[in-house]
Amino acid sequence: MLKIYRVLGKKGRITIPYEIRQRIGFRYNDVLSFIQQDDGSVLVRREKICDNCKYLEEDFEENITLEDFLDSLSEEEQKDALLHLSLLWAEKKRIS
Known part of the structure; x- marks a missing residue:
């Protein structure tokens, strides 16, 4: 059993430890839900977030380059x- 402590910030924020994110498979920008069980435990x-994503696959161009894709994004999305x-690169460097 792995036990790691974290301090809840004054705005209610907490960082999920790297080891837990890796073990569970949480990634940057994942949408998480929190469900309080009757026994008081919390399920994360x-x-x-997309219930009907099939239509997105139909609009996807198969022969698009990474550069073309990035150019199609807004400045904020590129950032x-x-x-x-x-x-991601920093996490991989930290592991190796």
Whole structure:
């Protein structure tokens, strides 16, 4: 059993420890739900936010380059993508 302590911040924020995120498979930008059970325990679950994603697959261009995809994003989305990829790279470097 793994037990790790974290302090809840004054705004109610907490960082899920890296070891737990890796073990459970939580990733950056996952949507999580919290369900309080009758016994007081809390169930945390990763949620799918798109109930009908099939239509998105039909619009997807198979022969798109990464550069084309990134160019199609807004400036804010490009900044978010850069941050996301930088965090993934940093986590991989920290592991090895």
